[in-house]
Amino acid sequence: MSVFLVAAGLTLVFGILKILNFAQGAFFMMGAYIAFMIGATNPESITTYIFASVGAGLIVAVLGVVTDVVVFRRIRSFEEAVGLIATFAVLMVCNGVTKLFWGVESRSAQPPGALAGALKLGPIVLPMYSLFIILAGVALYVVLDLLLRKMWVGKIIQAVADDPWMSEASGVNVPLVFLGSVVFAFFLAGLAGGLLLPNQALSPELGGAYLLQAFVAVVLGGLGSIRGAFWICIMLGLAESVSSLVIPNVTGVSVYVALILVLVLRPQGLFQLRKA
Amino acid sequence: MNHITRRRVLNQAVRIGTAAAIGSHTALSWSQQRPIRIGCIQTLSGPAAESGEDNLLGTKIAVEEINRSGGIDGRQVELIVRDDKLNASNTVAAARELAGDGVNLIVGTAYSAPTLAVMPLLQETKLVWMSSGPAVMSLTHEHFNRNYFRVCTNAHMAYRSQAKLMAQRYPNITKWATILSDSQPTRDIQRTFYRGVSEFYPSVAKTQPELSEPIVVKIGATDIRNQISAIMASPAEGLFIGLLAGDAITFMQQARAFGMYDKIKLICEMSLGTNVGKALGRNTPNNFWSALTWHPMGYKNEIGQAMYKASVIAQKSTKISQCVATSHSAVLALAAAIRTAKSTETNAVIAALEANTFDSAYGKLSFRKADHQVLINQGVVRLGPIAADPGWEAVDFAVIPWQDAIEPASPGVPFSDKT
Numbered sequence: 001m002s003v004f005l006v007a008a009g010l011t012l013v014f015g016i017l018k019i020l021n022f023a024q025g026a027f028f029m030m031g032a033y034i035a036f037m038i039g040a041t042n043p044e045s046i047t048t049y050i051f052a053s054v055g056a057g058l059i060v061a062v063l064g065v066v067t068d069v070v071v072f073r074r075i076r077s078f079e080e081a082v083g084l085i086a087t088f089a090v091l092m093v094c095n096g097v098t099k100l101f102w103g104v105e106s107r108s109a110q111p112p113g114a115l116a117g118a119l120k121l122g123p124i125v126l127p128m129y130s131l132f133i134i135l136a137g138v139a140l141y142v143v144l145d146l147l148l149r150k151m152w153v154g155k156i157i158q159a160v161a162d163d164p165w166m167s168e169a170s171g172v173n174v175p176l177v178f179l180g181s182v183v184f185a186f187f188l189a190g191l192a193g194g195l196l197l198p199n200q201a202l203s204p205e206l207g208g209a210y211l212l213q214a215f216v217a218v219v220l221g222g223l224g225s226i227r228g229a230f231w232i233c234i235m236l237g238l239a240e241s242v243s244s245l246v247i248p249n250v251t252g253v254s255v256y257v258a259l260i261l262v263l264v265l266r267p268q269g270l271f272q273l274r275k276a
Numbered sequence: 277m278n279h280i281t282r283r284r285v286l287n288q289a290v291r292i293g294t295a296a297a298i299g300s301h302t303a304l305s306w307s308q309q310r311p312i313r314i315g316c317i318q319t320l321s322g323p324a325a326e327s328g329e330d331n332l333l334g335t336k337i338a339v340e341e342i343n344r345s346g347g348i349d350g351r352q353v354e355l356i357v358r359d360d361k362l363n364a365s366n367t368v369a370a371a372r373e374l375a376g377d378g379v380n381l382i383v384g385t386a387y388s389a390p391t392l393a394v395m396p397l398l399q400e401t402k403l404v405w406m407s408s409g410p411a412v413m414s415l416t417h418e419h420f421n422r423n424y425f426r427v428c429t430n431a432h433m434a435y436r437s438q439a440k441l442m443a444q445r446y447p448n449i450t451k452w453a454t455i456l457s458d459s460q461p462t463r464d465i466q467r468t469f470y471r472g473v474s475e476f477y478p479s480v481a482k483t484q485p486e487l488s489e490p491i492v493v494k495i496g497a498t499d500i501r502n503q504i505s506a507i508m509a510s511p512a513e514g515l516f517i518g519l520l521a522g523d524a525i526t527f528m529q530q531a532r533a534f535g536m537y538d539k540i541k542l543i544c545e546m547s548l549g550t551n552v553g554k555a556l557g558r559n560t561p562n563n564f565w566s567a568l569t570w571h572p573m574g575y576k577n578e579i580g581q582a583m584y585k586a587s588v589i590a591q592k593s594t595k596i597s598q599c600v601a602t603s604h605s606a607v608l609a610l611a612a613a614i615r616t617a618k619s620t621e622t623n624a625v626i627a628a629l630e631a632n633t634f635d636s637a638y639g640k641l642s643f644r645k646a647d648h649q650v651l652i653n654q655g656v657v658r659l660g661p662i663a664a665d666p667g668w669e670a671v672d673f674a675v676i677p678w679q680d681a682i683e684p685a686s687p688g689v690p691f692s693d694k695t
Contacts, residue, residue, distance in 0.1 A: 108557075110559055241502050244502035
């Protein structure tokens with residue numbers, strides 16, 4: 001579910017703008033660092049933790065505006081490969097800025113006190129923080145699914161994604177929709193960074209660690225499909241858990257085996273994005 | 277009308293002689309004033325950047341100290357830094373670039389794979405390579421190279437010593453598990469530690485150890501909970517952590533919620549040392565021992581204390597990585613060799629390194645001539661949490677003499693830990 005928190009913004013940007021945002025992981029990482037700074041004021045408080053995550057999301061959303069103006073608008077009319085290269089450059093810049101401000105050493109943050117314990121069900125231990133992340137991922141999926149499929153703003157976004165020219169001809173402010181989508185996707189990256197801060201070590205390599213997994217989830221789920229990314233993240237998590245029991249000495253392989261199989265058998269992804 | 281007179285000839289001779297003397301003196305001064313260039317090839321970006329930065333810091337501190345005290349025989353030292361990004365191809369390219377630029381003295385990367393990659397070209401490029409971190413045995417055994425000097429402990433010295441110390445201090449903790457990164461060096465380190473436990477618990481503690489199968493984690497993993505569950509399901513009371521840098525921190529963060537620190541009474545860690553304390557603060561586990569060759573608790577000499585003070589100022593932290601101390605020692609070894617040899621020429625420096633004893637943060641050090649392994653004590657630091665800032669402290673520091681830790685020299689022959 002932690003991967004879904006990162007993949008959601010990634011698939012949203014591709015679905016609307018048709019840009020594979022390589023820098024999504026970097027903005028996720030910056031969100032984590034920003035949340036680390038805000039949360040350090042009162043690390044035990046769950047309110048501070050949530051506030052820090054939302055604050056990180058808002059700050060990264062502002063960075064999203066800058067990125068859209070400087071990069072995305074200029075590459076929107078080009079093929080996807082150009083977008084990959086351009087966003088890779090943004091990733092490098094973000095990594096450099098992070099190292100400049102925070103250095104290369106690893107840091108850590110613990111979950112707030114209310115999420116620090118674990119539920120014990122016989123021999124099974126369920127950390128409260130893990131349960132929280134699962135619930136957060138499910139909540140995010142429900143919100144995004146409702147937003148995109150049931151609400152008027154989602155209809156407009158879908159229309160612009162399907163046919164920007166016709167949408168503009170129909171009176172939709174397409175540039176504003178693009179900007180709004182970018183801002184929201186970056187907000188999700190920053191929010192994910194804050195929520196997942198206590199999950200792992202904080203270092204400039206954090207973005208890369210999640211980016212590959214998020215890309216796999218987005219590709220397998222179908223580029224642009226929130227529903228696909230959600231279910232794939234669940235399936236890959238289960239596959240990884242089973243493989244760690246069955247073939248413990250060969251770790252991390254199940255994800256890539258699944259990727260190869262799906263690309264060979266169903267290259268459009270398991271949950272294809274609806275086309276007009 | 278030109279008259280060639282004796283006076284005129286003498287005048288001209290004096291002028292020419294004076295000019296020649298001034299010119300030769302200037303040329304001599306110029307070569308004496310040219311800096312001694314030392315290359316520093318480290319990993320300064322990517323997942324291993326933290327250790328690379330520590331290596332660079334130790335190197336810089338040593339160079340600054342040398343230059344402040346007048347340089348080496350009046351010549352200042354110039355450090356030329358290159359980032360290999362933990363990519364062996366980049367390490368080789370950087371080595372060739374520096375060699376082509378006339379730099380023959382290198383303080384090299386802390387990692388085994390890039391170091392192995394440069395070994396074949398050391399003699400061809402006439403480089404003297406000082407390594408301040410790689411632990412793999414082959415560097416001073418089957419891949420021995422006379423241009424290569426290891427200025428740190430190797431895996432046998434480090435992890436066998438750690439196992440012996442655990443047998444001495446904790447004879448009742450006999451059930452061990454290990455979690456390690458999926459890489460050859462960490463697997464070798466784990467095997468060395470387990471072999472040490474198998475040897476020393478019966479001989480020192482008079483108890484029989486029980487060793488669980490190693491649990492392997494993908495490098496860069498963000499979720500290690502499956503592996504943590506496996507450790508919790510095992511009978512282990514002692515745990516050896518052979519995870520790389522950030523993965524070790526991630527593991528210790530995630531393990532806390534599972535109650536691991538109530539079950540596991542004793543933790544040995546591969547190499548992070550006090551970096552763990554800096555990263556985890558008050559969440560540093562109790563009874564946490566990490567291989568760390570140098571700590572101010574164990575070494576009070578003037579050079580070591582000055583190095584530590586400079587490190588604290590530079591890092592704004594009391595944490596000290598052994599990489600700082602070993603790279604610092606590498607530069608001091610080179611400086612001493614250059615002074616002895618009165619030359620920076622490769623063969624002269626090698627001969628001086630083989631023969632010298634030099635002062636360092638560890639006290640007096642020298643290299644074993646047969647395999648160029650530095651004769652350095654192994655250290656193990658114990659960390660623990662405290663209420664006051666910074667939330668952690670070094671509780672204990674044990675030193676294992678090198679005589680008890682080192683393996684027999686066998687240059688050119690594969691190392692066997694079965695003897």
